[in-house]
Amino acid sequence: MKPRQIVIDGLWRQNTGLVILLGLCPLLAVTGTAINGIGLGLATTLTLVCSNVAVSLSRCLLRPEIRIPAYVLIIASVVTTIQLLMQAWFHDLYRVLGIFIPLIVTNCAIIGRAEAFASRNPPLPSALDGLATGLGFCLALVALGAFREVVGHGTLFSQAQLLFGDFGELLQLTLIPDYPGFLLAMLPPGAFIALGLLMAARNWLNSKAAQLSRADRSAVQPAVERTA
Amino acid sequence: MIRHFDTGGAPHFPPQTTVRSVMLQVIYALLPGVIAHAWFFGPGIVVQILLACGFALLFEASCLAIRRKPLKLFLGDFSAPLTALLFALCLPPLAPWWIALVGMFFAIVIAKHLFGGLGHNLFNPAMVGYVVVLISFPQFMTAWLPPLELASWAPTLGQVLSTIATGHPPGGLAWDAITGATPLDTIRSSVATGKMVSEARQAPIFGDFGGLGWEWIANWYALGGLWLLWRRIISWQIPVTMIGSVVLLGLAAYLADPGSNPAPLQHVFSGALVLGAFYIATDPVSGCASPRGRLIFGAGVGIITLAIRRWGAYPDGVAFAVLLMNMMAPLIDRYTRPRIFGQPA
Incomplete structure (x- = not known):
């Protein structure tokens, strides 16, 4: 597979959050704010890159019968490491995300990429695949988080200091002052509705793009016929 | 003597x-219920209905335009104003104007047009809109006025309009000063503090069966509902099983423990039960289609309503019950498909 193909697949065409719909539990649960989305998205991305590389390196050593337990072990060790790192360096964010950091282990997207890609490809493409898939998931998390935060609280990137320290204070935006708040967007049903709307938006963009490319082709074809 | 009718x-x-x-017939x-509402609680409800109708038509027109559907045909079928009317009847009379805006956006755009428009919606649009604003803006959605005859402050039309437009009661009055607990709220909080239902019913907001004023509004709704039954606009199954299940189960609970359970007629005549039984649960699109399915549907709405009133976090549960049973409706229809004549079951 070409690197370009891998990147497009991970970010858009086979986006784990919006197309394959894997890892919905963290996707819906932590996206109350954009910053939570970025935090969990980056942690998941790091996990995906590390686990993909490790799985890819060990692919010739493992017997197929025991590959799944081995993947689980690899992913669990990576997640534990990341959990400890976050506990040390981003302690406040770690406390906000809570149980969802250790639960990255159960994110089906990770074992999915290990099984579908890393176990059949060399380490470098696997790392790229992990990066692209992770960033695609991160993108979905941030979009969902930003949407829910703006609709629910009228702010954007609140609590950015959890992730970016002092610089984060500057990032916080209050888009609508005196906003009464829209509780539904913060509640689980709001997460489902927002995810549905995001998926609809993605499908709409896709169909627009398909229409455009068809229009391009049909615009070219008659010209060719006429000259023929 | 045998009468002869001219028959072709x-x-x-x-x-x-x-x-x-x-x-239009719905x-x-x-209308009698609306007039009774305005009689007991002031003109706020009429303003809410007009506001909701305006927003509903606006959203309906924009959705139809985006979907390239014929505007005149669908705007003229009165489905959007009916949704708006049912939604507005659930609102506190002095709710700020943007409550109707948000509610109608979710009712018309999300619950109706995103699912394919009239006849394709899974959920009752009016109840989706109501539930969205109820759980999003609890502060405004619980600001119920007491009936005019008990109220210390009867708003004029101008004061009603200014309250709805600004979201603040006029003249520096606090919300708490002009609003009061509804009958269901009163029973709920009294039982929670260990009082008997009969003690709670001593409060002046109670009438003969339900709440003062509320029971008359429910009567007028029921009268309109009976007219709809007579006109065959709605079928009898849903109202009968919905009210019947509430009365039977309510009676059982009342006989077992009259201290903490209100009498069954109290249940029927308070909250949105009558309105729900005749006008909301009978929605032909989001409810069941088969006659036996309608029996189950109505009973389900009644039972869930009663359960939410007894154990839930909200004083009334008709809207939630209708939405939950909307989810079940396709499954119920599947298992209650009528037997085709001449074929084995």
């Missing part, structure tokens, strides 16, 4: 039923 030869064509005529049937 077969085939006989029944009069055409159009969406427009059905929707709206007519609701």
Whole structure:
């Protein structure tokens, strides 16, 4: 597979959050704010890159019968490491995300990429695949988080200091002052509705793009016929 | 003596039923209840209905334009105003104007047009809109006025308009000063603090069966509902099983423990039960289609309503019950498909 193909697949065409719909539990649960989305998205991305590389390196050593337990072990060790790192360096964010950091282990997207890609490809493409898939998931998390935060609280990137320290204070935006708040967007049903709307938006963009490319082709074809 | 009717030869064509005529008749049937509401609680409800209708038509028109559907046909069928009317009847009379805006956006755009428009919606649009604003803005959605005869402050039309437009009561009054607990709230909080229902019912907001004023509004709704039954706009199954299940289960609970359970008629005549039984649960699109399915549907709405009133976090549960049973409706229809004549079951 070409690197370009891998990147497009991970970010858009086979986006784990919006197309394959894997890892919905963290996707819906932590996206109350954009910053939570970025935090969990980056942690998941790091996990995906590390686990993909490790799985890819060990692919010739493992017997197929025991590959799944081995993947689980690899992913669990990576997640534990990341959990400890976050506990040390981003302690406040770690406390906000809570149980969802250790639960990255159960994110089906990770074992999915290990099984579908890393176990059949060399380490470098696997790392790229992990990066692209992770960033695609991160993108979905941030979009969902930003949407829910703006609709629910009228702010954007609140609590950015959890992730970016002092610089984060500057990032916080209050888009609508005196906003009464829209509780539904913060509640689980709001997460489902927002995810549905995001998926609809993605499908709409896709169909627009398909229409455009068809229009391009049909615009070219008659010209060719006429000259023929 | 045998009466003779002029009858032509077969085939006989029944009069055409159009969406427009059905929707209009439901709206007519609701009018006595609306007038009673305005009589007991002031003109706020009329303003809410007009506001909601305006927003509903606006969203309906924009959705139809985006979907390239004929504007005149669908705007003229009165389905959007009926949704708006049912939604507005659930609102506190002085709710700020943007409550209707948000509610109608979710009702018309999300619950109706995103699912394919009239006839394709899974959920009752009016109840989706109501539940969205109820759980999003609890502070405004619980600001119920006491009936005018008990109120210390009767708003004039101008004061009503200014309250709805600004979201603040006029003249520096606090919300708490002009609003009061509804009958269901009162029973709920009294039972929670260990009082008997009969003690709670000593409060002046109670009437003979339900809440003062509320029971009369429910009567007028029921009268309109009976007219709809007579006109065959709605079928009898849902109202009968819905009210029946509430009365039977309520009676059982009342006989077992009259201290903490209100009498069954109290249940029927408070909250949105009558409105729900005749006008909301009978929605032909989001409810069940088969006669046996409708029996189950109505009973389900009644039972869930009662359960939410007894154990839930909200004083009334008709809207939640209708939405939950909307989810079940396709499954119920599947298992209650009528037998085709001449074929084994």
